[in-house]
Amino acid sequence: MDVLKTLQTQLATFASExxxxxxxxxxxxxxxxxxxxxxxxxRFQWLTSEQSERDxxxxxxxxAIEEEMADVLLYLLRLADRLRVxxxxxxxxxxxxxxxxxxxxxxxxxxxxxxxxxx
Amino acid sequence: MDVLKTLQTQLATFASExxxxxxxxxxxxxxxxxxxxxxxxxRFQWLTSEQSERDxxxxxxxxAIEEEMADVLLYLLRLADRLRVxxxxxxxxxxxxxxxxxxxxxxxxxxxxxxxxxx
Amino acid sequence: MDVLKTLQTQLATFASExxxxxxxxxxxxxxxxxxxxxxxxxRFQWLTSEQSERDxxxxxxxxAIEEEMADVLLYLLRLADRLRVxxxxxxxxxxxxxxxxxxxxxxxxxxxxxxxxxx
Amino acid sequence: MDVLKTLQTQLATFASExxxxxxxxxxxxxxxxxxxxxxxxxRFQWLTSEQSERDxxxxxxxxAIEEEMADVLLYLLRLADRLRVxxxxxxxxxxxxxxxxxxxxxxxxxxxxxxxxxx
Numbered sequence: 001m002d003v004l005k006t007l008q009t010q011l012a013t014f015a016s017e018x019x020x021x022x023x024x025x026x027x028x029x030x031x032x033x034x035x036x037x038x039x040x041x042x043r044f045q046w047l048t049s050e051q052s053e054r055d056x057x058x059x060x061x062x063x064a065i066e067e068e069m070a071d072v073l074l075y076l077l078r079l080a081d082r083l084r085v086x087x088x089x090x091x092x093x094x095x096x097x098x099x100x101x102x103x104x105x106x107x108x109x110x111x112x113x114x115x116x117x118x119x
Numbered sequence: 120m121d122v123l124k125t126l127q128t129q130l131a132t133f134a135s136e137x138x139x140x141x142x143x144x145x146x147x148x149x150x151x152x153x154x155x156x157x158x159x160x161x162r163f164q165w166l167t168s169e170q171s172e173r174d175x176x177x178x179x180x181x182x183a184i185e186e187e188m189a190d191v192l193l194y195l196l197r198l199a200d201r202l203r204v205x206x207x208x209x210x211x212x213x214x215x216x217x218x219x220x221x222x223x224x225x226x227x228x229x230x231x232x233x234x235x236x237x238x
Numbered sequence: 239m240d241v242l243k244t245l246q247t248q249l250a251t252f253a254s255e256x257x258x259x260x261x262x263x264x265x266x267x268x269x270x271x272x273x274x275x276x277x278x279x280x281r282f283q284w285l286t287s288e289q290s291e292r293d294x295x296x297x298x299x300x301x302a303i304e305e306e307m308a309d310v311l312l313y314l315l316r317l318a319d320r321l322r323v324x325x326x327x328x329x330x331x332x333x334x335x336x337x338x339x340x341x342x343x344x345x346x347x348x349x350x351x352x353x354x355x356x357x
Numbered sequence: 358m359d360v361l362k363t364l365q366t367q368l369a370t371f372a373s374e375x376x377x378x379x380x381x382x383x384x385x386x387x388x389x390x391x392x393x394x395x396x397x398x399x400r401f402q403w404l405t406s407e408q409s410e411r412d413x414x415x416x417x418x419x420x421a422i423e424e425e426m427a428d429v430l431l432y433l434l435r436l437a438d439r440l441r442v443x444x445x446x447x448x449x450x451x452x453x454x455x456x457x458x459x460x461x462x463x464x465x466x467x468x469x470x471x472x473x474x475x476x
Binding site for chain 3: 359360361364367368371374375376377379382383384385387388390391394395397398400401404405406407408409410411414419422423424426427428429430431433436437439440441442444445447448449450451452454455456459461464465466467
């Protein structure tokens, strides 16, 4: 079983043992995900892009950021479980769609086009 | 190689081929992640919790939600790559911390305590 | 002078006295705004819609929510100052656009159309 | 009547005419606010801090950003209306709290302390 499905199953057990399924509706989980991403963004908001790079961050920063990133993944997988979404398949599919949407020749080094077409 | 690392490597190649590493600073990727989660939240904002459940959503809704969820995972993995974070290890670690933070006996069915201690 | 412009000026003085203009680029302020909204969303994530109504919230909840809402407005006005955006004019303009976009007869009680056209 | 209360009243009428109060629970409005901030963040995500400044943005960019900012304010005021929060008073209060939290002498030019204490 892949790591995503293993984590997903562990999270389902975790929630079930605590009787939390009642709170874990897809709507609520989308909100929780959004809250966690807000916490991740706060870690970077006053840093320059250079200061946000791995080698410029302290070990303490990295540890905190890792925890926020894990929170994001855990809520995303909890949501996937509740919606019966296969995250690995969905991600492979999206990567394929992106390859069609941004052909190398056109997208190369093009931030403006990138940002526009990404809307 | 696990599915997360495979996707992460594919995304790194995707960005590199398009000369997008210049845009993919951790700061910018955290913002992009936040934008994608915003799009996911929009899918649920006017639904009741019941309407947000899998069986209440149309196939078209599910397809759109799957795409937004994939976008979240892809940006998260792109960020993990740039910060050299092992997402599988970080997630297993966080799950362990959560098990300590929310002992079953205390957390059982307790939304208020849950939400409070989650801060 | 209207309340928005008064607050905006006070915030500009506040930042200038602390030499924070260097951190308050529009990009960084958009991130800070996003972080604050994340904190606001966290206040509501495990509540049902009924539990999120004023009369169901404790005084302590309300006080905390008020603070988060103020943070959102303050960063929004700080951003408006840096981008020289007239928030009152922009809001009146948007309200007018919304009136055209959602004619009463069509939009009445229509969550689906509402949510679709809001994209 | 100040501009915030005027807008708030207009929004209440707007929602009431369309029978949208049923969708405008505080929980749902917090989500909608989060979605709008996500759209605002997307406007800045691939820009450098310098490119995000007013004079570096095109008129078209500014117009789009103004609309997103107005959306944020409108949902914030709609939420204030539903929660009976006086946004002007709450903001003045928060500004006063911030002045205590960040004394000029200590906070001056200090991004790290700023970002830490802001948590």
